[in-house]
Amino acid sequence: MDMLAEVALCGWVFVLVGCCFFFIARKESDRIVQLWRRVLPPLTLLSLLAMSPALAKVAGRHWGEWGHLKAVLRDYAPRVRAFSSRADGALSEEEYARAKAWLLAQPVTFRFETEPEPVRIRLMRTVPPYLGVDFGQGQNAVFDPVTMLCVYSD
Incomplete structure (x- = not known):
């Protein structure tokens, strides 16, 4: 789309x-x-x-339910970036594992009216934007937290 x-x-x-x-x-x-x-x-x-x-x-994607998702992505992105020791913000394998464990310890889920299951925020990439949305049933997407354009989906 x-x-x-x-x-x-x-x-x-x-x-x-x-x-x-x-x-x-x-x-x-x-x-x-x-x-x-x-x-x-x-x-x-x-x-x-x-x-x-x-x-x-x-x-x-900037208002309503999607506005909440945007706020969550913008809030958690700097927290994940803090795990990186590199200037470009990319995560090493160890940093990725620590950030993933941190995010799993405090799971973020919420419901969209159009989705049958709650969606989860999870770590999907080692470079910004790190966080993606797991819609369930193998449907995942990564959105730019500022523009909310989809940069990856499967």
Whole structure:
């Protein structure tokens, strides 16, 4: 979903920039320019409407239940980073094991209305962002704690 939204946004930016340059460069009004001026706004609106569910889902990760998840990820990320002795924040195997044991000692779970099981926060990576969300049944995801974009899922 996130990749689809990113590709669509990049596509819109490239198309709009290209069209602006096209319209500026073409002084005379011929049939092609008139056609593009009539077709481009409805197509842009149609593509925006088609992508609105994906954009709403990504944007919705900053409020409500997802806002709570974001707060938990932002709260626990520096605590996990404190286990690292390296400047880049990457965890060695020993540091990863200690951070994982620390997180298991104080499990963080909460429920989403749309999920049948409570989701768990667990350590998934040795580099930031470290924490991931275990949705159960083998569904895991890692979100950037600032943008809430999904950087990994399986």
